Amino acid sequence: MVSGIATMNSTILDVFQRQPADPVRLPLLRPLPATLIVAVYLLVVLKWGPQFMASRKPYNVRKAMLVYNLFQVLMNLTLFVLAFYYMFVKQSYDLRCMILPSDHPDKGVERLLSYSYFINKILDLMDTLFFVLRKSYKQITVLHVYHHALMVMATPIVVHFYGPGGQYSTMGILNVFVHAVMYAYYFVAALHPQMKNKLWWKKYITKLQIVQFVILFCQAILTVWLNPTCNVPMPLQYLQVAVSSSMMAMFGNFYYQTYVKVKSKPE
Structure with missing residues (x-):
């Protein structure tokens, strides 16, 4: 039994000690720095920040x-337009198996x-x-913190084990589009606080989030079961x-609690 545990630990260590899939190393874009960033984020927003604000006014x-x-609207829109161009206009990817070889002329753009x-x-x-x-x-909320922490961790893990972009460009293009819409709502709500409760499209941001993850779920399922010859790491597809x-x-659940359950309550 001890031998089996030792073998399992060795296998886990081998996975995390393997060389990155992409030879180009970019600042912070590695699992360890990302983990430290998320750890500090959690400490600040869940402990240090509330402690600092305890005796202070907002x-x-x-x-x-x-x-x-x-700034977030402009940055997300820029990333969306560029990703859309390379994915659907220039058609750098074969959408059935989105992998660019290391010598592809658009590989540098994919990294950027x-x-x-x-x-x-x-x-x-x-x-x-x-x-x-x-x-x-x-x-x-738990959803808010979990979502933010997860998105910071996901990219370095994917880049480390798989490389930049590729199959996961789908996640990127969907995410920046949703965030462009979301930050546009935040901007209008902050600019005109009196209109915050009258912005009818707020609930559709949550719907966009749900659609985004439905598409990603379907992409992974299709890759695993219908295109097994696509050379992407299957553990990442299951993840x-x-x-x-x-x-x-x-x-x-957030949509139900916020927009369905509340609306169905008797006056």
């Missing part, structure tokens, strides 16, 4: 939020887009910091199935 961060939200997407996921963490500074703790399933369940 800060007025409206101007900072306006700048941040507008993947790295920009990763930096964007780190910047996403700032919106939780605004919640802390405003003492709006009810918005720091995509598990993660997209958990996100569909959590966003579905």
Whole structure:
């Protein structure tokens, strides 16, 4: 039994000690720095931040939020347009098996887009910091924190074991589109607080989130069962199935609790 445990531990260590799939190393785009970033994020928003704000009044961060939200809209839209161009206009990928060889002329662009997407996921963490500074703790939900932490961790893990972009460009293009819409809502809501409850398209952002993960779930299923010759790591495909399933369940529950259950309550 001891021998079996030792063998299992050795196998796990071998997995994490293997050389990265892509030889080009970019700052922070590795599992360990990403883990440290997420650890600090969790400590700040769940412990250090609330402790710091305990004896303080909420800060007025409206101007900072306006700048941040507008920047996020522009960055996410830029990434979406570029990804859409290379995926559907230039057709760099075979959509049945989205892999670019290392000598492909668009490989450098793929790395740049993947790295920009990763930096964007780190910047996403700032919106939780605004919640802390405003003492709006009810918005720091399990879904919110889990989603942000997961998105920061996902890119370095995929790049380490699989490489940049490729099959996971689908996740990227869907995510930046949804976030462009989401931050546009945040910008308008911060610019005109009196209109916040009148912005009819708020609930459709959650619907977009759910559709996003349905597509990712279907992509992974189709790759595993209908295109097994596609040279992508099957464990990552199973992980995509598990993660997209958990996100569909959590966003579905949020939508039900926020828009269906509340609406069905008697006046």
